[in-house]
Every structure is written in structure tokens, then in C-alpha cells.
Amino acid sequence: MKNLRLKQPSVLPGFSLTLGYTVFYLSLIVLLPLSALFLRTTAMGWEAFWATVTDPRVVASYRLTFGASLVGALINAVFGFIAAWTLVRYSFPGKKLIDALIDLPFALPTAVSGIALTAIYAPNGWLGQHLEPLGIKAAFSPLGVTIALTFIGLPFVVRTLQPALEELDPAVEEAAASLGADRVQTFVRVILPALLPALLTGFALSFARALGEYGSVVFISGNMPMRTEITALLIIAKLEQYDYAGATAIAVVMLIASFTILLGINLLQWWSSRRLGTGA
Amino acid sequence: MSIEVRNLTKTFGSFTALHDISLTVPDGELVALLGPSGCGKTTLLRVIAGLEPPDPGSGAILFHNQDVANRQVGERQVGFVFQHYALFRHMTVFDNVAFGLQVKPRRERRPKAEIRDRVMALLRLVQLESQADRFPSQLSGGQRQRVALARALAVEPKVLLLDEPFGALDAKVRLELRRWLRRLHDEIHVTSVFVTHDQEEALEVADKVVVMNQGRIEQIGTPQEIYDQPANPFVYNFLGSVNLFHGRVHTGHAHFDGIRVDLPAPSAADDHEVVGYVRPHDIEVERTRSSVEEIEAVIVHIHGAGGMPRLELERLDNHERIEAELTRDRFRELALQTGERVFIRPRNLRVFVEGQHLDYQI
Amino acid sequence: MAGSIALRKGPKTAAGTGAPSWVKWPLIVLTLGFLTLFLFVPLAAVFTEALRKGVGAYLASFSDPAALAAIKLTLITAAIAVPLNLLFGLAGAWAIAKFNFTGKSVLLTLIDLPFAVSPVISGLIYVLLFGLQGWLGPWLADHDVKIIFAVPGIVLATIFVTFPFVARELIPLMQEQGIEEEQAALSLGASGWQTFWRVTLPNVKWALLYGVILCNARAMGEFGAVSVVSGHIRGKTNTIPLRVEILYNEYNFVAAFAVASLLAILALLTLAAKSLVEWQAQRQAARDPE
Numbered sequence: 001m002k003n004l005r006l007k008q009p010s011v012l013p014g015f016s017l018t019l020g021y022t023v024f025y026l027s028l029i030v031l032l033p034l035s036a037l038f039l040r041t042t043a044m045g046w047e048a049f050w051a052t053v054t055d056p057r058v059v060a061s062y063r064l065t066f067g068a069s070l071v072g073a074l075i076n077a078v079f080g081f082i083a084a085w086t087l088v089r090y091s092f093p094g095k096k097l098i099d100a101l102i103d104l105p106f107a108l109p110t111a112v113s114g115i116a117l118t119a120i121y122a123p124n125g126w127l128g129q130h131l132e133p134l135g136i137k138a139a140f141s142p143l144g145v146t147i148a149l150t151f152i153g154l155p156f157v158v159r160t161l162q163p164a165l166e167e168l169d170p171a172v173e174e175a176a177a178s179l180g181a182d183r184v185q186t187f188v189r190v191i192l193p194a195l196l197p198a199l200l201t202g203f204a205l206s207f208a209r210a211l212g213e214y215g216s217v218v219f220i221s222g223n224m225p226m227r228t229e230i231t232a233l234l235i236i237a238k239l240e241q242y243d244y245a246g247a248t249a250i251a252v253v254m255l256i257a258s259f260t261i262l263l264g265i266n267l268l269q270w271w272s273s274r275r276l277g278t279g280a
Numbered sequence: 281m282s283i284e285v286r287n288l289t290k291t292f293g294s295f296t297a298l299h300d301i302s303l304t305v306p307d308g309e310l311v312a313l314l315g316p317s318g319c320g321k322t323t324l325l326r327v328i329a330g331l332e333p334p335d336p337g338s339g340a341i342l343f344h345n346q347d348v349a350n351r352q353v354g355e356r357q358v359g360f361v362f363q364h365y366a367l368f369r370h371m372t373v374f375d376n377v378a379f380g381l382q383v384k385p386r387r388e389r390r391p392k393a394e395i396r397d398r399v400m401a402l403l404r405l406v407q408l409e410s411q412a413d414r415f416p417s418q419l420s421g422g423q424r425q426r427v428a429l430a431r432a433l434a435v436e437p438k439v440l441l442l443d444e445p446f447g448a449l450d451a452k453v454r455l456e457l458r459r460w461l462r463r464l465h466d467e468i469h470v471t472s473v474f475v476t477h478d479q480e481e482a483l484e485v486a487d488k489v490v491v492m493n494q495g496r497i498e499q500i501g502t503p504q505e506i507y508d509q510p511a512n513p514f515v516y517n518f519l520g521s522v523n524l525f526h527g528r529v530h531t532g533h534a535h536f537d538g539i540r541v542d543l544p545a546p547s548a549a550d551d552h553e554v555v556g557y558v559r560p561h562d563i564e565v566e567r568t569r570s571s572v573e574e575i576e577a578v579i580v581h582i583h584g585a586g587g588m589p590r591l592e593l594e595r596l597d598n599h600e601r602i603e604a605e606l607t608r609d610r611f612r613e614l615a616l617q618t619g620e621r622v623f624i625r626p627r628n629l630r631v632f633v634e635g636q637h638l639d640y641q642i
Numbered sequence: 643m644a645g646s647i648a649l650r651k652g653p654k655t656a657a658g659t660g661a662p663s664w665v666k667w668p669l670i671v672l673t674l675g676f677l678t679l680f681l682f683v684p685l686a687a688v689f690t691e692a693l694r695k696g697v698g699a700y701l702a703s704f705s706d707p708a709a710l711a712a713i714k715l716t717l718i719t720a721a722i723a724v725p726l727n728l729l730f731g732l733a734g735a736w737a738i739a740k741f742n743f744t745g746k747s748v749l750l751t752l753i754d755l756p757f758a759v760s761p762v763i764s765g766l767i768y769v770l771l772f773g774l775q776g777w778l779g780p781w782l783a784d785h786d787v788k789i790i791f792a793v794p795g796i797v798l799a800t801i802f803v804t805f806p807f808v809a810r811e812l813i814p815l816m817q818e819q820g821i822e823e824e825q826a827a828l829s830l831g832a833s834g835w836q837t838f839w840r841v842t843l844p845n846v847k848w849a850l851l852y853g854v855i856l857c858n859a860r861a862m863g864e865f866g867a868v869s870v871v872s873g874h875i876r877g878k879t880n881t882i883p884l885r886v887e888i889l890y891n892e893y894n895f896v897a898a899f900a901v902a903s904l905l906a907i908l909a910l911l912t913l914a915a916k917s918l919v920e921w922q923a924q925r926q927a928a929r930d931p932e
Contacts, residue, residue: 006741006742006743007293007742007743007744008292008742009332009333010740010741010742010821011330011331011332011333011352011353011825011828012740012741012821012824012825012828012834012837013834014736014737014834014838015737015740015741015743017733018733018734018736018737019737019741019743021730021733022730022733022734022737022738022749023749025730025733026730026734026749026752026753029798029801029802029805030752030755030756030802030805031752032771033767033768033770033771033802034755034759034767036767036770036771036776036777037763037766037767037770040770079672079673079676082669082672082673082676083673083676083677085669086669086670086672086673087673090666090669090670092670096917098673098674098677100913100914100916100917101677101681101682101685101913102677102681103913103916104681104685104909104913105680105681107856107859107863107909107910107912107913108684108685108863108905108906108909109862109863109864109865109882109883109902109905109908109909110761110863110865110866110883111863111865111883111884111886111887111902111905112688112863112883112886112902112905112906112909113684115688115886115890115898115899115902116684116685116687116688116691116899116902117684117687119687119691119895119899120683120684120687126683126687127683150680151680151684154680154681183665208758211760212758212759212760212761212762212763213760213761214760214761214762214865214866214869215761215865215866215869215883219890232760232761232762232763232866235762235763235766236762236869236870239766239769239870242775244769244770244773244775244776247766248766248770251760251762251763251766254760254763255759255760255763258758258759258760259758261758262754262758266751329829330829331825331829352828353825353828353829354828354829354830354831354832354833355831358829359829360825360826360829362822362825362826364822366822366823366825366826367823367826368823368826368827368840368841368844368845369823369845369926370844370845371844379827379830379832379840380830380831380832383827383830383831383832383833383836383840384831431826431830432829432830434830435830435831
């Protein structure tokens, strides 16, 4: 942070004041508390740390969290792509309204999404009562967790793909057609590669968001140990037993996973901006 | 108010934008900073304005013999017109022009009615009275340019600085606006400096032209001096099309293929390679040979349109290309055809050896 | 970021390569089906469940003192967190967008950090700092200052979660707008403050407004982080989302959904505001061809 200084003097005033305040506030609210988390783990000792984070119940929660997040992000990648395509390329009645509502999962408080999804998929719920006779248990099962994580990750793929789709020059498709490519070839060989960085970014954002999610999942998951407990919930469970060290250890594992994905997204955007000359 | 720049240097990282620049702009003059892009002309203008600081400890900038180095841009009483105008997009034309008057400290601020009168007078001056309530985006490029000018003039600057004032306009508007700027300057007589990369613009509008290249001043002079007596090949090249004749100095003469130029004094450049520069309109074209000092060439192309018809020629001896311009009368009189052989003779050949000017012959 | 303002252009299809209708309509139907299932049904569920026992029962849910206390605490929290993050957003955007300095990209990444942190962990870090077993816990207990399981903790966690919102809306726009207008203002004699208030701020007002709306929506709706630091003291440290959880776990479904419907309305208003702001930004862009 000491190296933050102007590359060129500027006539605009207020640099030291605003940058100073920015760094101060950032340190106070974000950096200091986050570093507390990591320092706490170092005090814990490697053995205890390892024992906590590899406890079978915790490992089961990783499996559920990562698995359901991955499936949710994949569903979003497929349907988000279709939705973005439809919203950019076609016009149909109600399009504006739907476009505006895409951000709902982002704007709706997670607790509200949580109870709403539970009300729909519970065995006596709107959809749950029709799924139950088919032998499908949606709520209080890993499927329920996946549904919730799909819901909250939905806007990310659509919103990263939309600008990329809009920027796609129609002349490129016309060029492909004029060179004799049919629609499928044009899509697979011209359109899809151009959209891939945006699609991957949207997928990664959706996945990252799902990993840390808590509110929309706790109601629908049923929170059965070893079966439907997500990792975020385990942190709270440890805290409620005043096991701060345990909660911290699990949190560090999750945080490292999130930061790795964040780093991956940054690398992806850097790569695509170098390759395509535009940000994903 | 006069402007004086002394030994100014400005670097950006490892790139030196201005090398030890010294320049004086007398009170009331309109001066052009002319040069190719990247030559430092805009940087010089911005340093004068106070928008960029010069390198610490380098040189001085004096307005009316007073050092302004420690004065902020707002305290220098300069009017700056930005290349892309930098109009406040959320304000009407009126508010843009009034801005400088409205932000004055309370005790210096004029009453509202007075500000209003002054703004309307300025809008009349730039012929935009009827557009006062429009937003910048609703104006044409030329209109925006005039708003920017009115806004800069509103604060009664002692110095007016314009960065590529006509750069973003189309050819016809450019022409109109630069003549208008000249007339305006004759009316208000504020010391003005403008940056341009268009030699025609500089020569037509300015009292004095400063030619810059790679962070240095190549020549300062009136348009006539700059055009007729370029100080070096760069200035020669930059001010218009030019034909090159390669030759050698020998016993007081410069010899080019077929042409001999007398040098006034025995020169230190003896036995050096020299280059002669000739403008296309200084190439005389004849159908028949009238002296031995004429070069035979063939007409490759004729550009007959325009005020000065142009010939593209190829020398028969060394196959170099020559461009010649004729008056319309002469062009009609000769009635030339593509492929015809002609004889050409340069007038006003300026001779330079390794960039140093030697002399010229009429 | 899923929430940022984007300028939308109209549908753009290459002439002569437009999709045949047997491709177009199935895709539209598929999209509508997917979005109905994941957007409209949950939204409808909130209001239907809330009104299941009639309007009377719905309205009665709000007269409960605990519900009123939760609404009050939510408003207080937002009233503190939003202005603080607004101030930070303005300062950060000014420094980052208007100046060139080394370490800028690192700073930008750090500002985004709270987006990558799970809400539960956002709460946990403050427990570790200020909780009884935390670094400052004993000192705070000695001086009788309560942060965790009290209002200050809720406010702190909310500030953390909503930290980047205003800054993220402002920075790209201000970078795009450059500094020429500010330089023009300064050359006309305006002071730094005058330049900021009269030139910079009006140029970013829509993005600023949207950032504030988004920040506010998240501040009022945050659940995970607040849940960790609140300690659930009834009527004292419950925000609206926490109240929803309590009512739901007590099987008081109508009241839970009634309180939740308040948050759903807030979310819908946020989306409406977003559309409005986008429309305004588009209008401004149409006026500004450069």
C-alpha cells in the first residue's frame, strides 16, 4: 500500500485525500477483519486445523456444496445461454419485463428466496405435491439444495452473456454465411468461440456465488448431517457451540476456494481481453 | 499579455515530450504551434495553461514578465479550448458559457442579470444566441466549437489557448471557422496560441508560426518566412509537397544531375552529398528544350482538376518521380497529354547538406 | 457484476441469416419456461402464501411489536451503512477513475473482495474481532461495549456486505468520462469542490443513484452475515430477514411470508428503479453521440 503514488502529477485536486480515505476505510472494514480470520487459524496449529477440516461431516458438506454448486452453475450455463440469446436476438411480447426480472434472484433477499422455494418444493407445496407421487423428493434433499443454488446463480450467466452477444458483429455471421457455412456451422465455429470467455466467466461467477450461499439454502435443505448440510451452515453450527476455532478453520477453506475462483475469473478476463481485444 | 517560455523540459516517464523549449509570444498576437502528431505541441500548450506541470526545476513560464509556475490553472487567467471541446454535457449552452462567471468567489461574482447579459453578448459574438437553451449534444461540431470558445472567453482571459481547434470538424466547416477565428482575433486582440497539425491552417490564420518536431522547435517565423525560407529539410517537408534532387558539392558549386547551382562562398561542405528541395509550383515545364540545364521527363499522370493542375512526371535519366504544379493558364497553353515528353527546370532550389542549410539559388 | 448498468441496444440480427421460426419459437418457449419456474413461481409464492388467510391476517402480521422493531432496526442499519458506503464510493471512484497511480488494479481487486466472501464468513470475521473470545472482546467487555449480538455488529456486517456497490457503479463510468470536463472547469476558475459538485457529480448521478438503490436493497435484505452477528435477541437485534426466519421456524407461515413480502416489494422496486436508471442512461447516451 505504501507504493500507491501518482505516475504523473495531475492538476485535479484531492488525490491524497480520497485515496487516503479509500485505503483507510478499505483496511478498516475489509482487510483488517479478513486478516483476523487467517491469523486465528495460524494460532490453531496444523494438526487441529487438519482434523477439523477433514472431519467426515465437514467433508460431506464440501461434497454437497461443491457438487450442487457445480450442477447449478452448469444448468445456468445452458439455460442462461438460451435465455440471453432469446432476449438479445428475438423480440416477443413481455420481453422488457422479463429482462428486468432476470436480476430478481440478485435483488431478492436470500431468506425470502429460501422460504419461497421451500413453499414450492416441500412435499405439500405447489410443485412438491406433484413430484412426491413420482418418487422425487425435491425439498429437504440434495436436489433442493441444487434448486436453490441454481436460482441464486441465474442472473450471472445471462448478464455476462448479454453484452457479449450484443457486441457480436452481425457482419461476422454474414461473412460466415457468404463463405458457405450453414447455420449450425456458423454457430459452432464462429459464434460460440466468440462467446466462450463470457460464458465461462458467467459460469464461474454463478459457481462462486453458490459456494458461499447460505440464506436461500438453509430452509429448503433440511440440514441433515452428512446428507443435506452445506458448508456455510456448518460454520454457523460451530459458532453456536462456541467452537470459534472450528468455525474459523472451515471458513478459511471456503475462503481459499472462493479466492481461487476469483483469481481464475480475473485470469480468464485477462486472457480473453488479450486474445479477443475485449473484456469478457 | 505576452507569454514567455524559457528552457522548458517535460518528460513522461522515460519519454521526453519537450526538450528545452524557449518561446516568446508578444502581446496580442495569434500564434500557431505546428507539427506532426506526437511532436509535443499539445503538451507545450497544456504546460502553458497549467494543465500539466513542467519537470521540476526546469525552466520558467512568464505571463507579462511574471512567473506563473506556482499559479494553478484557474489562477492563470487563461481561456483553454479543448480539442474535443469538453463541454459540460449536462448543462445547456447558456450554463456552459455562464459557468466560469458563476463559480467565482461570492465577492467577485457579478449579479445574475449582469452574468446573463454577458453570456448573451458572448453568444451573439459566436452567433449562437438562438441556441442558448440547447444541450451540447444537440449542436453540430462547429457550433460546439463556438460554444467552447465563448465559454473560454467568458472569464475574460488574458491568454487564449486552443488545442487543435478545428481538428474534429469536416473540411468545409473548418475553412469557415478558421477565417471566423481570424476575424474574431482581429476584433478582440487577446494573445492567442493554437495547436494544429495542418500547415494550411497555420499559414492562413496565424501571425506567427512555431514549427515543432520531436519535442523541439524547428523554426519560428511569420507564415511567409516559414514557407519561403524553411530553416531545414523537416520544415520544408512539413509545409507541403516537395521534390528532392540529390547532388554533390564541388569547387563552389552544387552539382545535381544536369543542373549546377552556384554557391556564394567556398564552402566547408566541399565534396559532400547535398539535397536540393523544390516546391512543385517552382518546377517549370516546357515542351521544348531551351537550355542545357533542363531535365527530360515523361508525364505519368495528369490531375487536371483544381486551381493548380498537377503533373506526375518521371525523369528519363534516373527514373525518379517529380511533381509539378502549373497555373491554369499555363496548363491550357501547354495542352499536355499523358505519356508526352517534356523538359523541366527547378526554380528556387534550396540546398541542404546533412540537414544544414547552405544557400539557395533563384 | 450482475447488477451493473449496461447500455442495451435493440435486437440485432444479421440480415439474411436470421433464425427460422422453428428455431426461434422453441427457444422463446424454453426461455419462458425456465424463467417462469425460477423467477415467477417463487415470486408468486411469496405473495400467495402471505395472503393465504386473507388480507386481515396479512395486515395483522405487521402490528406485532417484534415485526415493527425489526423494521425499525432494518431502517436504522441501512441509514448508517448506505451513507458510509456512498462516501467511500465517491472517494474511491474519484481517486481511481481520475488519477493514474501504481497499485490501482490491486486496489480495484481488493474493493471487490467482499463480493467473493460468503455472507456467513462476513459475519464470522467480526465475531472473531469483537466477540467475547475475539481479539478486542475482553477489552470491550471490560468497558461494557457490546458490538457482537448487538446493533453495532449488525451495522458492521452490513457495511462489509454492501461495501463495493456504489464504488463499482461509479468507477467504470467515471473512467469512461475522462477528466477533460474537470480540467475545463478548473481552467475556468472553479475550485476543486465546485468542479466536483457542478461537473463530476451531475455527470454520474444516474449511476450513483442506482448504486445507492442496490446498496440499500442489499443492506435491508442481508441475512447470512447479520444472522451470525445478531445472536437473535427477540425484538432487539432482529432485522426483517431475521424476523422472517424466526416466524418461519415457529411455523407461523402467514406472518413469515407477510414480512417477507415487504422485502419482495423492495426487490421489485429496486428492479424497477434499475430499469428506470438504465432508460435514463440510454437517453443520455442517445443525446451524446460521442
